[in-house]
Amino acid sequence: MKKVLFAMLGFLTVNIVQAQEEEITDSVQWLSGKIETAETEIGLLKKLKFSGYIQAQWQKADTIGSPSVAGGDFKGTDNRFQVRRARLKAAYSGTNSNIAMQLDLKDDGSVKVKEAYGIYTEPLLNAFSLTGGIFNRPIGFEVEYSSSTLESPERARVLQTLFPDECDLGAKLTIQAPKTSSWNFLKLDVGLFNGNAITSETDKFKDLIAHLSFKKVLMDENLQISGGISYYLGGFASPSGTLMKWNSADSTFKADAGYKKGDRIDRKYFGIDAQISLNSALGLTSLRAEYLWGQQPGTFKSTVSPKGAITDTKDYIIKDTLGNAVTYTATVKPDIYLRNFNGGYVMLVHRLMQTKHEIVAKYDWYDPNTDASGDELVSKNKNVGPSDLKFTTIGLGYNYYATPNVRLSVYYDMVSNEKLNAKYNKAVIAENGVKNYTSDLKDNVLTLRVLYKF
Secondary structure, eight states, X not given: OHHHXXXXXXXXXXXXXXXXXXXXXXXXXXXXXXXXXXXXXXXXHHHEEEEEEEEEEEEEESSTTOOOSSSSOOOXXXXXXXXXXXXXXXXXXXXXXXXXXXXXXXXTSOEEEEEEEEEEEOTTTSOEEEEEEEEEOOOSSTTXXXXXXXXXXXXXHHHHHHSTTSXXXXXXXXXXXXXXXTTTTEEEEEEEEOSSSSSOOXXXXXXXXXXXXXXXXXXXXXXXXXXXXXXXXXXXXXXXXXXXXXXXXXXXXXXXXXXXTTOEEEEEEEEEEXXXXXEETTEEEEXXXXXXXXXXXXXXXXXXXXXXXXXXXXXXXXXXXXXXXXXXXXXXXXXXXXXXXXXXXXXXXXXETTSSEEEEEEEEXXXXXXXXXXXXXXXXXXXXXXXXXXXXXXXXXXXXEEETTEEEEEEEEEEEEOOOOTTSOHHHHHHTTOGGGGSOOOOOEEEEEEEEEO
C-alpha cells in the first residue's frame, strides 16, 4: 500500500513540475513577445520627431495704418500684439526615406498646412533624392532658412514679394554625392512647381526652379563658406489678354498687341547668394548676401507673385432708383504689367564671444521697376503707381538666447521709399492713389519678440 501511495505522490509531483515548467515557458514567451513589441515601438518612436515653435510679438509703427512687410500692414492701428508664427511639425526618418508634415496655426484661429512632403533617396549610389509635396522652393539661401532660426524678424522684401509662403506644391530632384565623397560639397536642386505658393493649381503652366550650391568647412570647422546660383522660369495665364510693357522712349507702359487671354506670361529670375561664417575669440560672425534680378509680371497695384487666380477690384459709380450716386465694387480680371526688377540683402550677424548675446544688422532693397526713377513715374503717363517705387530697409537688432528654447529679440526696421516729384500733375498723382508717396512714408517698425521652441 505504501508503494502505491509513493507512486501516486511521485506521479503528481512530476505533473505539477511539468505544469509549472510549461507555465514558466509560456510566461517567458509572452514576456519576450512584449519586449520585442516594445522594442519595435521604441524603434519607431526614435524615427519619429516632433518639434514646434511660437513667435509672440508686440510691434509699434510710426503711423496708424502704416503699410508694412514686417508681419503685414497695420490696419487701423499703430501698435499690435501678434502671434507671428506658430508651427507644429512631425518628421519621420525611415530607410532611404523621410516624411514631414507641418501645420501653421494663425492668430485668427485658422490652421493651414505649411509643409507636407516625402523624400526618397536611391540606395545604390545614395546620390539622387526625389522630393514631392509641399516644401520650400529651392532657391537662394533665405527662402529655405527656417523662420525659427532667422536672426531678423522677417525675410527680405524682395523674397516676400517673389516667393510668398516660401513653399510651393511640386517635385524636385536633388543630386549630391554621399558624405564620404570628396564631391559632397556640391548640391544641385531642380524642381517643377505649380507656382501658386500653398494653393491649388489654376492653369496648365508649371514653374522651373534650379539651384546649384556649395558648402566648404575649413580651419578645423571654424570657417564655413557657402553660396550658390539660382534660376527661375515660371509663368501664368494672362487673365485679361492685355500685357503692359514699359516703353523707355515715352517713360510709360504700353499694351503689347501680341498677347491674348490665356497666353503664358513669363516670370524670369536670376540669383546669386553667398555666406561666410567665422568662429574666433571674438565670437561667431556670419555675413550673408543675396542678389536677384529679372522680370516680374504683376498688376497695376501689386508685384507680389500670385497665390491662385489673378483678380482685382474696380470701383464703379452708379445711380440708384432715386438718382443717388452709389459706389459699386466689382471683381475684375486685371491687365498684367511686366516689369524689370532687382533686389537683395546684405546681413551681418555676430554672437558676442561665447555669450548669449547677438547683434544683427541688415540692409535690403527691392526695386520693382528698374527702368524708371521716381520723377519719371508721373511725368508722362497715368498708368504707374506705388508698385513701381523702390523700397530700402535698414534693420538693426539684438537677440538674447535666454535658454536653448527661448530667444528674446528687439529689432527696428527703418524703411525708405522712392519719392514722386510733387511738381508734376497733381491730378495724376491723386488718380493713381500715390499722393502719399510724394515724400518718405512714416512706416518704420519696432518689433519686440519672444521665440519659444521645442
